[in-house]
Amino acid sequence: MIRTLTLLAVFVLTLGLAACEEEPTATGPQNHRAGLPPKGPDYTGDLCAVVRNRAPFTITGRIELKNNNRATFRLARNETTRLCLNGTTFGNYTVTLVVTNFVTMPIFSCYTTVDEAIEIFARPNGDGFTYSATCR
Template sequence: MKSVAVFLALVVLALAAFDRPVQAQTPASPGIGATGKICFLLRNRSPVTLYGRVVLQSRERFTFRLERNRQVESCLVGTTYGGNRISLVLVNFLGLPLFSCYTTTSHAIDINARQQEEGWRYTADCR
């Protein structure tokens, strides 16, 4: 049993010696942002219920279902993208992405959807 623990410790040390892989970078603000408790406010300004998720660079995520004219406030603990940005992704009922952007959490994030001739147009207050 002791030899298994020693083997696992050696494997962990060997893996720690490798360089970290390069992280994907957002076009507007490369690098890694703040680490800690990240709070945000999402507001649905559209006439329909919206589904989506907020994702941090460290892969923590918050999934939401937001009815029209409602808002939700939440916090995640992790690391943001560069410029202290989070990823906002709106999805359909199958979970397929409809809209995505990177935005800061220094303001409320207003999400809009408008019906047009060719379908729905999604926008959000992404800065």
């Protein structure tokens, strides 16, 4: 009985994953992970960031601070959100922008400031997409 339930659960989970919308794959030189944080002054306190999705599909991601505080987002095409959090920025008052796939694996990241809106783009590139953002 337990084995039958286990097999049934595996089948249902597999079927559920197969029915999910296919996630674009990341390719190309723009899909990079953030290197070392910039040097310069940091800031500790409240801050807010505006994030805009300019990709032709829904994206997920997060904004991270130096002390590992983070705010996550899921944005439909052309949607905008405002994320607020408290903590310490990286050098030159920057935060980390991380774009993730549907299982939250990072596919793009960069350091950026929050003094202007952060726009995220995805352009077709062969069999996948090239991600970029307004990273400053």
